[in-house]
Amino acid sequence: MSPLLEVDDLVKHYPVRKGLFGARKVVRAVDGVSFTIGKGEVVGLVGESGSGKTTVGRAVLRLIEPTSGAVRFEGQDVLTADPATLRALRRRMQIVFQDPYGSLNPRKRVEDLIGEAYDIHGIAAGSERRDRVGELLRLVGLPAEHMRRFPHEFSGGQRQRIGIARAIALDPTFIVADEPVSALDVSIQGQVLNLLADLQERLGLAMLFISHDLSVIEYVSNRVIVMYLGRVMEIAPSRALYSRPRHPYTEALLSAAPVAEPGAKQKRIILKGDLPSRTDPPSGCVFRTRCPYAIADCAAVVPPLRSVGTDHQTACIREDIL
């Protein structure tokens, strides 16, 4: 069975110029990323700021135009699709944003925010549209009467629910969830995560779940992709990744996250230094400048993903560690 979504060697470079007469350079936001997502599968995409995870999510939906690479959704090429095909594709692939304040048009009532999806595709109007919006609101746990309100009348968690309702309005088969709970308080975060998990199960959605928080990713994902500086470091089934990370960066990331248990962590890997410059990344493995296991060979070639278990791949040349 072919996968629902195939991403092949995705690259996004942004040209930048430092100063008035500075040399032109490129920021390598995403540098050769490949992965697949099966039907109904939830894939977590984790990385720190500057890892390119958000760019991947946007490029997959073609909300930004990638520099090169290929994205196929249900066998159809997304990046070369003409406007009409793209419009049809967008009924089946949707996005939930991070910022519950910025992602809802403040001038529109909830009814129109969600109903716009039906207007664009000419699906429902009038009372049918109203019924459908009410149904969606109930589905995400909000009273249908709230559809006459404006976004600012809701709390952050409720707004995120509205954003989710908008994303599932067109019955998509695939959703990019871009840090959907990062801006929420812990007690609300759980509510939204549970809602996403429920909907995913009920509607059989495939999902690319982007987050910087490994513990959140663990809750929702079947498989996890770890990114660093525009490249994939490790891809593994959740269970394998959390029980035995095979890439030094994943190991450090897991160990750096503070755990809500006093005295739980005895040994911790604290990475030295900062993220390298994105216009001038290190040669070979981009992680080697901060890696505790780095050797001279790491600078030589970009390490390819190598298989270390069932569905488990790591981009580290050292086979003698971890």
Added chain:
Amino acid sequence: MTSAFDLAFLRRIGWPLAAVCLILLVAVLAPLLAPHDPIRMDVVNRLGTPNWLHPLGQDEYGRDILSRLVYGARVSLSVALLSATIAACIGIVAGLIGGYFGGVSELLTLRVVDIVLCFPPMLLALLVVTMLGPGMETLTLVLSILFIPGFARVTYGEVLSTKNQEYVEATRALGAGSARILFGAILPNIVGPILVQFSLTVASAIVLESGLSFLGLGVVPPAPSWGLMIRGARGYMEQAPMGLLWPCLALVLTIWSINQLCDSFRDAVDPRSGGSTRGFWTNLRAVLGMSSRAAPSGAVAPEVVLAVEGLKTRIVTPTGVVRAVDDVSFQVRRGETVAVVGESGSGKSMTGLSIMGLLPQPAGRVIGGSVRLATKDGRIVELTDLDEPALRKIRGEQVAMIFQEPMTSLNPVHKVGTQIVEAIQAHRAMDNAAAQARAKALLEHVGIPDPARCLGEFPHQLSGGMRQRAMIAMALSCEPKLLIADEPTTALDVTIQAQILELLRALQREHPGSMSVMFVTHNLGVVAEMADRVLVMYAGQIVEEADVATIFARPRHPYTRGLLDSVPKPSHAADTDASARRRLATIPGTVPNLALDRVGCAFAPRCAMALDACRQGDPPLVDVGGGRRSRCLRWSEL
């Protein structure tokens, strides 16, 4: 749209609308209202003083000033409104297209606009008038061209900042075309600045019309216009100064009404605007009346650095008064790290800001309670009694603060070194060289790899982690007794957060007992790692206090328990079935609105254990033994 909405809408734009309508009505009904023919001369009675027949008197040709004023409104208003509208339509479309599509259309829009801007208005007017001859149509055309760049520029700038908003992207993700995005998602959100531009344009169009007519480039005499009236009145200013007053007064009133209308219209179309400045001042007066200071009870124990008692802070908003901090009492002992944990709106940051006297002004007020600080020289100082200069001596020297985003607390236009030197010299008599050396030592101390270079850099040249280190160096510059850290690692990546937490721990280890830390955070993982003692805040109150091991092991308040349960924890995945989806425990409902009055426990509406008693009286923060406190009636059952 319901009629209730329309009424509310009309009420909000109220009198400015009425005033503008009145002026328009006068212009439209000029033939009915004007007592005389505006161009009929009566040379015998030139410069006649006001009388029953001519209420405003007569001008230099004996024409009735009132009639000319009324008819003049027609010319002035139609020229101004017409040219502003034409300019707005063309300018907005050009700005939208240029800003949204970029590339060639952007270049074209901006260059054309630049060329028009290069023309001095008078020169353009002279050019067009020589080509087309003077008159109202010419005038409207000239003014329209002149005002297009303003609209295009404003629209263009607003589109640039709006088009990258997530809601615009969301509309695109739904499959919307460019027209829908431009006119449905972007335009309604940039209408505010455009309305302001419109009101300014109408005003300057009226003034320019008067000016051009005054120079003889606009309306041709004897047709009445306010500009021509001013021009005429200038000649006999010394004999009849009142002749000049009337058209000027008409100009001022009209422009003022239009400005007011556009402003209130802008507010009325924005669903978010609510409340008024007047509401704010009324609420502020009410809060100032609330202030009551009770003397703190008892002396401060020798090991205590900070003693807060019954602290009450209010934040005034136009629509109400927020009880940001509500009767908060706690102590920080020497060398201890106290974590203040809570969700957004719990009052944790406001507690820190109240202690430092850094509340937003004039909205934030401490209306009760006491904050006592043990200074380095052994005095006990009541911080709430101090005025701003006295507080400034305390800040930095005795108590320092670091914030979530160091970029907002470091001055972007000064070098890092200059700022640290300034911080040192504010409290220490040190010459520049010595202060420089100390700054360098501090930066080295906080683990900045190349301190000499860092001193010469601007804050934006440093990474987030380095900025936070520089901020910590600055905070430590005078060896404060207490450091208030307000979410210092929230904006940082986990690997960098680990570095900063390690740094803070190392600094405290270095001189045990010298510095206490009040650590404000929402992250329970950080609390577990950093704190000796924990204060849990909810709705402006402390709901539980205990040492860190106890509170995580056995919370004595349902909110604390709910909070701990809702943190996703590592599952040690090997022993769980990955296919079975785990559900996160959550706390139902949302945080209460602190501007509303409340009876009973603030957490009761979200609490599974709430009893009738919980909803009736505010539960007190009771000592539950072992130095623990809980604000729950049923703590013993937990």
